[in-house]
Amino acid sequence: MDAIMPRSFRSGACMANLARIEFTSLKLVVVCASVGSITHAAPRCNMSTMCASRRLQILEERLGLVLFYRRKSGLELTAAGRVVAEHSLRILYLLDEMVLSAKEAPQPIGEVFENSGRASRGAKKVPSLGTSPAACSMENSLQMSVYT
Template sequence: MIYGKSSLKEHLLGTARFCSNSAEMLARAVPASEGVSPPEINLARLDLVSMRLLLECAARGSLSAAASHCHLSVAGASHRLARLEDALGTQLFYRHHRGLKLTEAGAAATGAAKAMMLAVDQLVQGVREAARSMPTGSSNTGRRRKGIDQISCSVSE
């Protein structure tokens, strides 16, 4: 897909709205405890690394395997997962000696996290396509922006 300046802007704004709606959907998907109002969500805790970690933990059933796949230490992954659970106000996994098992809230959060990661993949693909379609002679032609080629938001099925 080739984007003009205005259509790329519309695509990026639509993707940003989708991610924002996904964050709201994630907050609504996680039920509050009885008699307790839902917590104020700290959107800083809903970062892409935490979402990817959530998905990997759900897919692998192991914090250490998920941490390794996400290039995190086990302690760092555990801390990040605990902060995510604190931000959402509920437990996402049952932890036992054989690994992790999703709670009902964790299953709902995983669905919303997949949607967020797919939206990010669409964003990256749109930007890459727009960069490839830039006319030759443009001041940015030939320069690589650090990071855009390094983004990977693969979603485990």
């Protein structure tokens, strides 16, 4: 199972910063890279130019990278920015794919309940990943990334 987990999950490095990256910021990077301008990208991401600029700045700080050269003529991706934009596009695609696949999945029939893992009236059952060490490790990693 460790072989398929991202390096940062296995080593614990950068986990705090990665857990705080928002999908909206990744979308903003992709759109800015595409249109070459924060002014034109911001409305496409449903935010003001000031908010978009601040989001990019925060993302760059969290990653410890400069993603764009800011010029009067617009934005230009740095080498690191190109890598982040490519991965961001894949992440957003996978997120979309996840949602579509989950909507097509059959109804769950597990013994794990929402509401802090206790059975209660009217609680929805959710599927368990199982009790194998690999499944438990994956479940713990998922919980860690969601709650940190």
